[in-house]
Amino acid sequence: MPQDTSDLSVADLRTSASRRAWSAGARWAFALAALATVLVSALIIWTVASGAWTFISQVAWGNLTEIGWFPRRGLFDLSTLLVNSAQISIIAMLVAVPSGFGAAIYLSEYAHPKVRKVMKPTLELLASVPSVVLGVFAISFITPSILTNFFDDINFFNKLAAGIAVGLLVIPLIASIAEDALRAVPVALREASSGLGARKVTTSIRVVLPAAMSGLMAAIIVGFSRAIGETMVVTIASGGGDTSLFNLALTESGGTITSAMAALGLGTDQVAGNNLAFQSLYFLGALLFAITLVLNMLGDVIVRRLQNKY
Amino acid sequence: MNPEKALMTDESEAPEILAPSEPHTQTRIDVSAVAAMAGQRADTETVFECGDINVYYGDFLALRDVTLDIAAHEVTAFIGPSGCGKTTFLRCFNRMNDLIEGARVDGTIHYHGVNLYQDEVDPVEVRRRVGMVFQKPNPFPKSIYDNIAYGPRLAGVKRSALDDVVEGSLTRAALWDEVKDRLKMSAYGLSGGQQQRLCIARAIAVQPDVVLMDEPCSALDPIATGRIEELIAELKTEYTIIIVTHNMQQAARISDMTAFFSVQANEMGHRTGELVEYAPTSLIFTNPDDPRTEAYITGRVG
Numbered sequence: 001m002p003q004d005t006s007d008l009s010v011a012d013l014r015t016s017a018s019r020r021a022w023s024a025g026a027r028w029a030f031a032l033a034a035l036a037t038v039l040v041s042a043l044i045i046w047t048v049a050s051g052a053w054t055f056i057s058q059v060a061w062g063n064l065t066e067i068g069w070f071p072r073r074g075l076f077d078l079s080t081l082l083v084n085s086a087q088i089s090i091i092a093m094l095v096a097v098p099s100g101f102g103a104a105i106y107l108s109e110y111a112h113p114k115v116r117k118v119m120k121p122t123l124e125l126l127a128s129v130p131s132v133v134l135g136v137f138a139i140s141f142i143t144p145s146i147l148t149n150f151f152d153d154i155n156f157f158n159k160l161a162a163g164i165a166v167g168l169l170v171i172p173l174i175a176s177i178a179e180d181a182l183r184a185v186p187v188a189l190r191e192a193s194s195g196l197g198a199r200k201v202t203t204s205i206r207v208v209l210p211a212a213m214s215g216l217m218a219a220i221i222v223g224f225s226r227a228i229g230e231t232m233v234v235t236i237a238s239g240g241g242d243t244s245l246f247n248l249a250l251t252e253s254g255g256t257i258t259s260a261m262a263a264l265g266l267g268t269d270q271v272a273g274n275n276l277a278f279q280s281l282y283f284l285g286a287l288l289f290a291i292t293l294v295l296n297m298l299g300d301v302i303v304r305r306l307q308n309k310y
Numbered sequence: 311m312n313p314e315k316a317l318m319t320d321e322s323e324a325p326e327i328l329a330p331s332e333p334h335t336q337t338r339i340d341v342s343a344v345a346a347m348a349g350q351r352a353d354t355e356t357v358f359e360c361g362d363i364n365v366y367y368g369d370f371l372a373l374r375d376v377t378l379d380i381a382a383h384e385v386t387a388f389i390g391p392s393g394c395g396k397t398t399f400l401r402c403f404n405r406m407n408d409l410i411e412g413a414r415v416d417g418t419i420h421y422h423g424v425n426l427y428q429d430e431v432d433p434v435e436v437r438r439r440v441g442m443v444f445q446k447p448n449p450f451p452k453s454i455y456d457n458i459a460y461g462p463r464l465a466g467v468k469r470s471a472l473d474d475v476v477e478g479s480l481t482r483a484a485l486w487d488e489v490k491d492r493l494k495m496s497a498y499g500l501s502g503g504q505q506q507r508l509c510i511a512r513a514i515a516v517q518p519d520v521v522l523m524d525e526p527c528s529a530l531d532p533i534a535t536g537r538i539e540e541l542i543a544e545l546k547t548e549y550t551i552i553i554v555t556h557n558m559q560q561a562a563r564i565s566d567m568t569a570f571f572s573v574q575a576n577e578m579g580h581r582t583g584e585l586v587e588y589a590p591t592s593l594i595f596t597n598p599d600d601p602r603t604e605a606y607i608t609g610r611v612g
Binding site: 112113186188189190191192193194195196197198199202206207210211 | 404409435437442444446448450451452460461465509516
């Protein structure tokens with residue numbers, strides 16, 4: 001039965017006061033939640049930046065280039081940590097990029113849909129292995145069972161094993177992003193190539209890979225910033241101690257930016273209150289933050305420059 | 311005529327048109343005999359002989375029992391309503407259907423006497439001889455030069471000879487004058503019509519024997535379409551061309567032979583395409599044999 005609208009008034013169409021209050025309240029609650037994340041980020045940056053400033057303004061500059069990283073002795077050689085971080089990240093990328101891209105090409109170009117359906121989640125499962133497990137894997141398997149066969153005098157803790165383990169950690173990340181990029185290449189381009197008498201491998205390498213270049217660069221950059229920020233694997237497998245002597249040998253142990261921060265953050269009383277050791281934690285944090293920020297911006301620029309509109 | 315109107319006519323008249331009056335028996339049509347009947351050249355060499363081609367996508371029969379011959383140095387047009395299997399059939403000639411998961415081709419296509427669907431035949435070798443131009447222009451995200459040079463490089467053409475191949479192909483595709491000063495620039499900078507001519511140039515750069523064209527003008531404006539049609543008329547002196555088109559005027563303008571395909575729905579609602587009529591273009595547009603062809607070309611259906 002139709003409603004009776006003969007004596008409709010504004011009051012009938014008005015929202016009740018409680019409902020209006022509820023709507024406004026919900027809006028504020030959501031805004032607050034959004035604001036909180038911004039505030040927390042700002043707070044982190046502030047804490048890190050002010051700690052880093054304390055360190056920079058008080059440290060003796062000469063001590064930033066002395067023999068190694070010995071925070072309790074006031075020796076903060078940055079090159080030690082930077083070189084170790086770079087070495088381990090590069091080893092990780094040497095492991096992760098070829099196998100990640102290879103897996104991506106297989107999944108996107110060759111694998112039967114049924115195979116792909118099983119294989120892709122399996123690959124992504126590797127990403128859910130906790131990094132602490134991979135760290136243990138490095139010292140319990142990679143070094144003793146593999147690397148000792150090639151290097152007689154390899155240290156139990158070493159950068160090579162740490163780099164390989166970080167690489168394993170990054171493979172699924174790179175493979176997943178790369179696979180998405182490859183699959184985004186239109187079928188029309190593959191057909192054009194096949195129609196000219198190209199074999200599948202030629203089409204994959206000469207047409208699909210270049211067409212997906214921006215996505216592949218993104219995969220490399222995301223992978224690299226993940227590798228350089230990885231902490232637990234490195235701390236366990238290479239840089240467990242809170243001190244580190246400058247060396248370039250991959251078979252030796254060495255602390256990275258992240259493992260040095262982990263060691264400092266454990267906050268033994270030797271560290272707390274002892275000269276600038278604790279403040280160096282903030283400085284390293286700011287440094288890491290700056291490195292990953294620059295990497296991401298660089299990645300953005302490269303991706304945009306290479307972007308194809310197919 | 312207005313396409314929406316055409317669609318509506320299709321719906322209202324389709325049952326009558328599509329109802330099979332009697333089982334349609336397909337006999338091999340001898341190209342030269344029919345061509346002679348039409349008072350055209352009779353001395354044509356046969357490039358493809360298709361025998362009882364059936365194409366399946368999984369369990370679903372997309373195209374039923376097609377038997378016809380394609381003559382050399384002619385333009386053969388495939389026309390018919392959407393879903394009639396004309397593109398599916400076109401893709402049989404260079405085994406492009408192999409790339410589609412679950413697609414299966416039964417029957418034989420003899421190419422200069424060799425059955426393309428026997429085990430020893432490598433589809434890649436077939437595609438080097440039977441090139442293809444697609445519905446939407448699909449240049450590679452590379453420079454104009456590299457687009458053309460792609461196929462010749464695969465075929466092992468020497469670097470020193472590439473410049474000539476690129477210039478020759480672009481010239482034959484009537485694109486050289488427009489792009490000669492920007493060969494190193496991205497092919498995406500070209501207009502749609504230029505891109506399609508680039509794709510034609512790319513296809514002929516490998517010096518194929520046959521060029522398959524799958525609705526090459528459907529994404530282009532009338533002016534660009536006109537240029538492609540002129541191009542096709544010139545190319546047929548060197549190549550055998552098979553073209554799928556939705557545009558009947560186009561088929562009438564450019565083709566020597568026309569094959570009309572139609573679609574029949576079974577009781578399950580599966581639509582299967584079949585060849586209705588294959589004849590010289592001048593005949594099919596003036597005096598079609600089959601009432602379904604007549605209904606389609608006069609615009610009463612489709």
